[in-house]
Every structure is written in structure tokens, then in C-alpha cells.
Amino acid sequence: MRQKEFLLADGQAIAYTLKFSARRRTVSFMVDHRGLTVHAPRRVAQYEVESLLRAQSSWIVKKLAQWANRPAAIIWQDGAxxxxxxxxxxxxxxxxxxxxxxxxxxxxxxxxxxxxxxxxxxxxxxxQWYARQCRPDFTRRLEILAAKLGVPVPPLYLSGARTQWGSCNVRGEIRLSWRLIQAPPHIIHYVAAHELAHLKEMNHSPAFWEWVQKLCPDYKLAKRDLKAMSAELQLI
Ligand SMILES: [Zn+2]
Structure with a gap:
């Protein structure tokens, strides 16, 4: 295993780890949280590796940027x-x-x-701690919002969903992901209001968004903030 570097046409240096393997027949590239790793057969010459890297450089640069912008994974130890x-x-x-x-x-x-x-x-x-904090918080929000909407407080179920932050079914049951408890209150409030508004309109029509707006006047901002932080909410 060797630490190397190659230069792009614009002068940018890209660091990589070169790993040789006797069994390997082709050169392959991998980009992950450790950066770029090149797996190569033992006999391949350095200049051959570099010319392959240059040929793939736009893909490599794009992948490295994606990893650099990703929120860092949580390491479950003291200080996290x-x-x-x-x-x-x-x-x-x-x-x-x-x-x-x-x-x-x-x-x-x-x-x-x-x-x-x-x-x-x-x-x-x-x-487990996060999941325990959710119920009182989410229930309180649903109570307040249901009163505003003039409907009975719907049954609340917690889910562990990573992308579907909330849902509402035809029986009028509301599911909210416990992961939302990581988010700022205005985001949780928006998701609760969104699902509750489905008790009035089971669709995403303009009439539905009017109900959401009544419950949560700043919903557009909250919706945007939720999208921006969804990768972070999914880390756990
Ligand atoms: Zn919806």
C-alpha cells in the first residue's frame, strides 16, 4: 500500500492510496470516506495507473466532492x-x-x-433515548394542532423511517419518525401539521396546502429546512 498523488491538468493534486494485488488483472478505482483508492495488478507501471486516473479524473473529482460534502458519520463514543x-x-x-x-x-x-x-x-x-423523548413532544404538538383544526387528536405511532418523516392513513392514524426529534421544533411542527392536514384532504392539492398554511404559516421555510438537513437526520 502506497500513498501517492497525481496532478490534474489544472494543477490540482489528488491524493490516493495505491494497493497492489498479485491476483488482480485490471486497475480499479474506489472513492469512499477514506478518499481515492486504486487497486492495481502487481505488474502495472506507475505511468499506466496515472494515465487511467487522468482519463477518469472528472468522475473521481465528482465522487470526492460528494464525499467531502456528506455529513460525517457519528462515531459512538465519548464526545460525539x-x-x-x-x-x-x-x-x-x-x-x-x-x-x-x-x-x-x-x-x-x-x-x-x-x-x-x-x-x-x-x-x-x-x-432508545431519542425514541422515548418523541412521544410527549409529538403528542403535545398534535394536541395543539388538532385543536386549531377542530378535529379529535389522532392516534400517534412512531416509526423509524429515514425518508418518510410522517404519514397519515385512511383510518386517520398518524405516524412520525422518531428521527425528527433531532430537528429544530419548527420542522417537527411542520411535519405534524402536514400529516394532520391530511385528515382534511388526503392529497397534496392546493386545498391541502391551505390547511397546512393555517396550521403552520411558515411551512415553506420549514419544508426547505427539512430537506436541507435530511441527510443529517438520517445519520442515526
Ligand atoms: Zn403528505
Whole structure:
């Protein structure tokens, strides 16, 4: 494995990792969070690798930019940065042989575990905590919005959906993704208002959006903000 660099026509240097393999017959490129990796057969010459890289450079540059703009994955350890109701909070993990408590002090989410090195368990505890915070928050919003709309408070179900933040079925049941609890309140409010408005109009007609506007006058802004932060909400 070697760290290399090649220059593009515009003078930009692209770093890459070159990996040789005796079994390999062709050169291949891979771009991920570690950057560009080139897998090559042992016999291939450096200049051949570079000419292939130059030929593929627009694809490589595009892929590297996509990775650079992606929010960083959460590493489930002490100090990890999380979001709760739009605020940045930090994870504080400590070893505790008896306790498995999760406590929030307004800035830090304290997680006690016998084995804090087990990132999967840390993640599970945090996800459970998020899911517990949702019900009172979402229920309160639905109560307020249902009163405004003049309808009974619909039954609320939590989902773990990553892209469909909310839904409303023909039985009038509303589903909201617990992942929304990471978002600022105006976004949660918009999604709740959107689903509730479906109790009046089971479609996305202008009449439907009028109901949404009545419940949530700034819905256009919230809708845009939700779109902008959806990649971040999906990290967990
Ligand atoms: Zn809808």
C-alpha cells in the first residue's frame, strides 16, 4: 500500500492510496470516506495507473466532492456530536459496572455502560433515548394542532423511517419518525401539521396546502429546512 498523488491538468493534486494485488488483472478505482483508492495488478507501471486516473479524473473529482460534502458519520463514543430539537449536544459515555442509565443535562447526554468501548451498544442506548423523548413532544404538538383544526387528536405511532418523516392513513392514524426529534421544533411542527392536514384532504392539492398554511404559516421555510438537513437526520 502506497500513498501517492497525481496532478490534474489544472494543477490540482489528488491524493490516493495505491494497493497492489498479485491476483488482480485490471486497475480499479474506489472513492469512499477514506478518499481515492486504486487497486492495481502487481505488474502495472506507475505511468499506466496515472494515465487511467487522468482519463477518469472528472468522475473521481465528482465522487470526492460528494464525499467531502456528506455529513460525517457519528462515531459512538465519548464526545460525539449529536442533535436534539435542533440543538447541538454531546455524548458523554462513562464506564459503570452496575448502571445503564441515560441522562440528559441540557447539553450532554450521559450514557453509563459496563463496556463503553462497545459502540453498537452506545448507539442502541442513544436511539432508545431519542425514541422515548418523541412521544410527549409529538403528542403535545398534535394536541395543539388538532385543536386549531377542530378535529379529535389522532392516534400517534412512531416509526423509524429515514425518508418518510410522517404519514397519515385512511383510518386517520398518524405516524412520525422518531428521527425528527433531532430537528429544530419548527420542522417537527411542520411535519405534524402536514400529516394532520391530511385528515382534511388526503392529497397534496392546493386545498391541502391551505390547511397546512393555517396550521403552520411558515411551512415553506420549514419544508426547505427539512430537506436541507435530511441527510443529517438520517445519520442515526
Ligand atoms: Zn403528505
Amino acid at each position: 456530536r449529536l442533535r436534539y430539537l435542533g440543538q447541538e449536544i454531546h455524548l458523554a459515555v462513562r464506564q459503570d459496572v452496575c448502571s445503564r442509565a441515560v441522562e440528559f443535562d441540557g447539553l450532554r447526554l450521559h450514557v453509563a455502560l459496563p463496556n463503553p468501548e462497545d459502540h453498537a451498544v452506545v448507539q442502541r442506548k442513544v436511539v
